[in-house]
Amino acid sequence: MKQNLGPKAAIFPMPVLMIGTYDENGKVDVMNAAWGMECGSNMLALCLTSTHKTSKNLRANKACTVALADLPHMKEADFFGIASGNTMEDKFERTGLTAVKSERVNAPVIEEFPLTMECELVSEVNDESGLHVFVVRVVNTLAEDRILKEDGKVCPHRLNALIFNEFRAKYFVLGEKVGDAWGAGKELL
DSSP states (O other): OOOOOOSOOOOOOEEOEEEEEEOTTSOEEEEEEOOEEEEETTEEEEEEETTSHHHHHHHHHSEEEEEEOBGGGHHHHHHHHHSOTTTOTTHHHHHTOOEEEOSSSSSEEETTSSEEEEEEEEEEEEOTTSEEEEEEEEEEEEEOGGGBOTTSOBOHHHHTBEEEETTTTEEEEOOOOOOOTTTTTGGGO
């Protein structure tokens, strides 16, 4: 039997995304955003409220980086979701993380996160609730050697990416492999 939970978006798991931008003075700003997803082979949709400093920075610079938060940096990633760049001048500095300028876009790469996508703003869609969907094009993806398998592809277990459970406001990491995509259902063909 199913129970009514009301009008609750129920997508799980959600990635814990670290969106990096520069403000008008070139200062690093990073925010934690769980409302983001792939919307093409090299496109992401980031859902942010208009009041976020990151939204303003993204509009101004037409660029951002999007990193996947990992378990070793859960404390810093969570802090980026608690603290606001609008009210905390030294938000990034408090974490002790290291930022370098992307070689491809006008945005910071946070060295400690093992997987980072360098992105250009393509479009912004606004709705009446104040939610903005920023569509960004991934121009390059940076991955640390330690998270790659011998074939050059990312190993989920080495990445140790955080995922967010909105139902319980908890972080998890990926578990065991249970099947192959485009293979598990072949017997039904």
